[in-house]
Amino acid sequence: MTKPNSSPVPPAKGTRDLYPDQMLRQNYITKLWRDTAIRHGFEEINGPSFEMLELYTRKSGEGIVSELFRFRREGGDDDYALRPEFTPTLARMYAAKAASLPSPTKWFSIGPYFRAEKPQRGRLREFLQLNVDVLGGSDQASDDRDAICVVVDLYRSMGLGPSSLKVVLNDRRLVEKMATSRGLEPEHMQMFLWVMDNTGKKPVEELLKQARATGIGQSQVKIFAELLQDLKAAADHPDKGTFDRLFPDAADETYLFDQNRLFEELGIRDWIANSITIARGLAYYTGTVFEVIAEGERAIAGGGRYDNLIELFGGPPTPAVGFGMGDVVLGLLLDDKGLMPQGKELIDALSQPAASLRPEAFVVAGSEDEDALIEPLLANLRRGIETEGFDGKPWSTDRYTVRPMHARRTYKTTRNLKKLLADAEKQHARFAIVLHGPDKVQVKDLDTREELVHERGDFSVDPQIDAYVGTAIAQRLA
Amino acid sequence: MTKPNSSPVPPAKGTRDLYPDQMLRQNYITKLWRDTAIRHGFEEINGPSFEMLELYTRKSGEGIVSELFRFRREGGDDDYALRPEFTPTLARMYAAKAASLPSPTKWFSIGPYFRAEKPQRGRLREFLQLNVDVLGGSDQASDDRDAICVVVDLYRSMGLGPSSLKVVLNDRRLVEKMATSRGLEPEHMQMFLWVMDNTGKKPVEELLKQARATGIGQSQVKIFAELLQDLKAAADHPDKGTFDRLFPDAADETYLFDQNRLFEELGIRDWIANSITIARGLAYYTGTVFEVIAEGERAIAGGGRYDNLIELFGGPPTPAVGFGMGDVVLGLLLDDKGLMPQGKELIDALSQPAASLRPEAFVVAGSEDEDALIEPLLANLRRGIETEGFDGKPWSTDRYTVRPMHARRTYKTTRNLKKLLADAEKQHARFAIVLHGPDKVQVKDLDTREELVHERGDFSVDPQIDAYVGTAIAQRLA
Numbered sequence: 001m002t003k004p005n006s007s008p009v010p011p012a013k014g015t016r017d018l019y020p021d022q023m024l025r026q027n028y029i030t031k032l033w034r035d036t037a038i039r040h041g042f043e044e045i046n047g048p049s050f051e052m053l054e055l056y057t058r059k060s061g062e063g064i065v066s067e068l069f070r071f072r073r074e075g076g077d078d079d080y081a082l083r084p085e086f087t088p089t090l091a092r093m094y095a096a097k098a099a100s101l102p103s104p105t106k107w108f109s110i111g112p113y114f115r116a117e118k119p120q121r122g123r124l125r126e127f128l129q130l131n132v133d134v135l136g137g138s139d140q141a142s143d144d145r146d147a148i149c150v151v152v153d154l155y156r157s158m159g160l161g162p163s164s165l166k167v168v169l170n171d172r173r174l175v176e177k178m179a180t181s182r183g184l185e186p187e188h189m190q191m192f193l194w195v196m197d198n199t200g201k202k203p204v205e206e207l208l209k210q211a212r213a214t215g216i217g218q219s220q221v222k223i224f225a226e227l228l229q230d231l232k233a234a235a236d237h238p239d240k241g242t243f244d245r246l247f248p249d250a251a252d253e254t255y256l257f258d259q260n261r262l263f264e265e266l267g268i269r270d271w272i273a274n275s276i277t278i279a280r281g282l283a284y285y286t287g288t289v290f291e292v293i294a295e296g297e298r299a300i301a302g303g304g305r306y307d308n309l310i311e312l313f314g315g316p317p318t319p320a321v322g323f324g325m326g327d328v329v330l331g332l333l334l335d336d337k338g339l340m341p342q343g344k345e346l347i348d349a350l351s352q353p354a355a356s357l358r359p360e361a362f363v364v365a366g367s368e369d370e371d372a373l374i375e376p377l378l379a380n381l382r383r384g385i386e387t388e389g390f391d392g393k394p395w396s397t398d399r400y401t402v403r404p405m406h407a408r409r410t411y412k413t414t415r416n417l418k419k420l421l422a423d424a425e426k427q428h429a430r431f432a433i434v435l436h437g438p439d440k441v442q443v444k445d446l447d448t449r450e451e452l453v454h455e456r457g458d459f460s461v462d463p464q465i466d467a468y469v470g471t472a473i474a475q476r477l478a
Numbered sequence: 479m480t481k482p483n484s485s486p487v488p489p490a491k492g493t494r495d496l497y498p499d500q501m502l503r504q505n506y507i508t509k510l511w512r513d514t515a516i517r518h519g520f521e522e523i524n525g526p527s528f529e530m531l532e533l534y535t536r537k538s539g540e541g542i543v544s545e546l547f548r549f550r551r552e553g554g555d556d557d558y559a560l561r562p563e564f565t566p567t568l569a570r571m572y573a574a575k576a577a578s579l580p581s582p583t584k585w586f587s588i589g590p591y592f593r594a595e596k597p598q599r600g601r602l603r604e605f606l607q608l609n610v611d612v613l614g615g616s617d618q619a620s621d622d623r624d625a626i627c628v629v630v631d632l633y634r635s636m637g638l639g640p641s642s643l644k645v646v647l648n649d650r651r652l653v654e655k656m657a658t659s660r661g662l663e664p665e666h667m668q669m670f671l672w673v674m675d676n677t678g679k680k681p682v683e684e685l686l687k688q689a690r691a692t693g694i695g696q697s698q699v700k701i702f703a704e705l706l707q708d709l710k711a712a713a714d715h716p717d718k719g720t721f722d723r724l725f726p727d728a729a730d731e732t733y734l735f736d737q738n739r740l741f742e743e744l745g746i747r748d749w750i751a752n753s754i755t756i757a758r759g760l761a762y763y764t765g766t767v768f769e770v771i772a773e774g775e776r777a778i779a780g781g782g783r784y785d786n787l788i789e790l791f792g793g794p795p796t797p798a799v800g801f802g803m804g805d806v807v808l809g810l811l812l813d814d815k816g817l818m819p820q821g822k823e824l825i826d827a828l829s830q831p832a833a834s835l836r837p838e839a840f841v842v843a844g845s846e847d848e849d850a851l852i853e854p855l856l857a858n859l860r861r862g863i864e865t866e867g868f869d870g871k872p873w874s875t876d877r878y879t880v881r882p883m884h885a886r887r888t889y890k891t892t893r894n895l896k897k898l899l900a901d902a903e904k905q906h907a908r909f910a911i912v913l914h915g916p917d918k919v920q921v922k923d924l925d926t927r928e929e930l931v932h933e934r935g936d937f938s939v940d941p942q943i944d945a946y947v948g949t950a951i952a953q954r955l956a
Contacts, residue, residue, distance in 0.1 A: 007792060008570065008573060008574065008791060008792035009530050009532050009533045009536065009566075009570060009791065010530065010570075011525070011526055011529065011530075011570070012526060012528060012529055012530055012558055013556075015525075015527075015528070015529075016525075016526060017523075017567075017570070017571045017574070018523055018524045018525070019523055019571065020585070023522045023524055024522075024835075027522070043501075044498065044501045044505070045496055045497055045501050046496045046501055046504075047489070047494075047495050047496070048489055048490060048493030048494060048495070049560075049604055050490060050560075050592075050604070051487075051489065051490055052487050052488065052489075052490055054487050055487045058487065066552075068552075069528075069549055069551060070549065070552070071547055071549030073547060073594045074548070074594065076594075078490065078491075080490055080547075082527075082528075088487075092487060092495070093495045093497065095486060096486065096495070097497065112590070114527075114528075116551045116552065116554075126526050126527055126528070313486060313487065314485060314486035347835045347836055347906060350835055351832075351835055351836070353831070354829075354832065356829065357502075357825045357828055357829055358825055358829070428822055
């Protein structure tokens with residue numbers, strides 16, 4: 001035994017002691033994370049808090065490797081690291097079971113992460129993070145929208161709105177095409193993306209100097225500089241005209257601009273901004289990338305598509321998209337906005353019923369004509385239909401005409417209704433919703449076998465089919 | 479960037495990848511942990527996953543220090559360790575705010591812990607642990623019972639019963655008195671307790687050899703051997719007669735035997751066993767110690783009183799009692815007993831409403847004559863009143879006549895009813911329950927100010943006051 005010594009041992013720098021009041025705040029954040037992810041059809045998983053060091057050195061950018069807490073067991077020779085992010089663990093887990101997992105696999109995870117960086121406001125050495133990922137899907141643009149809808153509903157559930165923050169989108173394929181069209185050599189692409197990602201954090205001159213220091217020639221660095229300038233111009237005028245003028249050779253890659261109509265249908269258009277200057281620091285992103293930017297230009301969440309990563313961890317080629325969101329900056333933002341409930345209100349907010357683990361609605365299309373109706377219906381059911389003019393507490397049930405529900409869709413390609421309903425039952429769904437056109441819907445209670453078919457003329461609640469379906473289910477579940 | 483390499487990186491030895499099915503199982507365990515602790519009036523806290531190394535070297539037995547994962551930040555000179563247990567963090571947190579905390583302070587915590595020991599069945603290098611502690615109370619024996627009641631209700635909520643496991647109690651003060659009465663020198667007490675704790679894990683001869691190797695003289699080691707023999711004899715015949723005969727000089731220290739009547743009143747007598755051979759390995763225990771022993775002699779939880787520890791971390795002298803329970807052996811035990819729900823049943827179990835964060839019942843005694851009624855009433859309200867002859871699923875709501883509730887008591891010494899009700903309101907309680915003798919109770923709805931006074935003749939449900947109170951509240955909350 002060491003000799004008694006009663007001077008206090010402080011907590012390690014950058015870590016937190018959570019007393020009951022702070023713990024309730026953290027539980028408020030994790031409750032909204034979990035409830036929202038579940039309603040969007042994601043299943044919870046978790047991995048170890050530490051991993052073999054090699055898991056991180058294999059694929060992350062150098063940025064994250066320098067921030068690792070590394071260690072060994074006394075007398076052991078394995079190198080370990082505390083996890084700085086979830087994606088490598090996720091890739092390992094998916095790769096190990098890829099053959100038996102559904103397409104797509106939708107997973108979320110909540111747990112502690114660790115970075116050996118200098119602690120500052122909004123950045124700690126231990127923090128909580130939510131990770132949400134869609135892996136192995138067959139419709140990548142749809143999976144991207146699925147992930148983005150979760151991001152938006154997370155903030156919406158906390159009472160935040162599009163005037164406080166934006167989900168800023170870009171596509172690395174587009175940036176790469178633009179850069180290539182200007183003569184950037186492929187081997188310098190990663191460095192260019194790193195410079196892009198750090199523009200705004202450090203002076204451009206310093207970033208270019210760092211690029212030169214790695215041995216990149218003067219002519220290539222000149223292309224870096226011109227690209228940064230034109231990208232900024234295109235970002236300042238985010239219309240197709242400006243884009244086509246500045247980057248005529250990349251004009252067919254306008255996937256980003258085409259999404260806006262769909263975002264409108266999903267009710268999230270106001271939350272989205274496009275910016276071709278978003279790159280994301282991590283090396284593994286391949287397509288869509290996004291950051292959530294709150295007032296004051298802070299990035300408070302981020303993610304993107306990483307289609308090559310699962311293969312790198314021994315799995316099959318697998319398209320994938322996901323994002324991470326930390327609890328520290330989020331808590332500060334909610335405090336700033338007066339949206340973090342206190343005292344009795346916090347207890348009331350935490351006492352709201354948890355999201356149903358059973359899917360409450362399971363949506364299938366009666367024919368391919370209705371496929372396009374699925375995403376907007378899911379978006380409405382998962383978000384809940386807000387009561388007109390509500391301006392009370394974000395967590396109050398008074399807020400909703402139809403409360404948010406756990407809603408899923410079939411991803412099967414068959415049109416055989418019997419098989420589709422079997423899929424719904426396998427996932428323990430309560431109600432199957434079969435769309436037969438914009439004016440006709442069939443709602444089937446899978447527990448009681450009761451079945452309702454309604455056509456537009458029958459909709460007493462609202463002419464909108466989503467409100468009808470939501471109300472029909474909500475009444476039966478009440 | 480490291481060169482691509484697609485061979486899989488395995489998880490670190492002794493860690494777990496939790497896929498959705500395994501995650502639901504873990505969430506089932508943590509839900510029952512959290513719900514039970516909340517209903518018993520404990521508030522959730524958490525600390526960092528890693529601490530300054532000194533926090534552990536200061537007070538733990540050498541046993542735990544050799545199992546630490548230790549590390550530094552690259553370029554830093556602070557020594558850190560992944561937390562192997564919660565108690566040092568708890569002591570630090572309590573010490574830092576002792577002056578402003580209530581008496582007693584009742585805290586629980588759920589999170590990951592780490593031990594660099596050899597992984598085996600039931601022992602991993604990363605695991606979850608529940609910690610439950612009562613700090614700074616003025617009635618130590620009552621606080622001990624409070625902690626023990628939580629232990630029992632945790633297992634009961636999972637469908638386990640006293641035929642599957644026992645809470646085995648001992649008191650270190652008693653063992654120390656017995657050892658001293660035989661001539662054991664105080665400086666060898668810690669080593670003796672360590673030998674005692676390891677009896678059953680290793681051959682006695684080997685343990686005594688290890689004691690000799692530390693320089694303890696032959697005559698003292700002989701006392702070790704005789705003590706172990708007589709302790710075993712007393713443990714095999716756990717009656718006061720045997721005890722008094724073997725240890726006549728410790729005969730006034732029979733606190734353990736006196737508790738049985740109280741355990742009977744709390745409805746947990748069947749779950750309790752006494753054994754003077756339980757010591758607990760950690761050096762900081764000072765009084766009551768206990769282990770939960772399941773069939774097959776596995777210790778699946780343990781704890782005790784640690785009255786000197788808070789002071790060691792810079793706080794005031796503070797009586798304290800608590801316990802820890804890990805998820806790994808618990809999961810194995812539930813599997814063995816067929817008590818871990820599967821598939822749809824697991825989802826149903828997880829869908830049971832969470833324990834109310836608001837205290838539903840807040841109990842005060844009308845006069846000192848009713849003080850002794852408080853603990854049994856709390857025990858019944860927190861446990862729920864089980865329907866006669868129920869033998870269905872442990873998580874089913876059908877199981878209860880009166881469902882388990884979040885119940886608290888006042889710890890204030892005043893008899894001023896107005897002040898006591900103010901205490902109830904400060905804690906956001908819904909109902910105050912004022913006991914006016916075994917046959918008369920006042921139930922006050924603190925939200926609506928509605929008040930009911932019932933006497934024995936009015937009890938239509940059950941002659942037992944606890945059932946009446948529980949039913950009265952449950953009906954109003956429904």
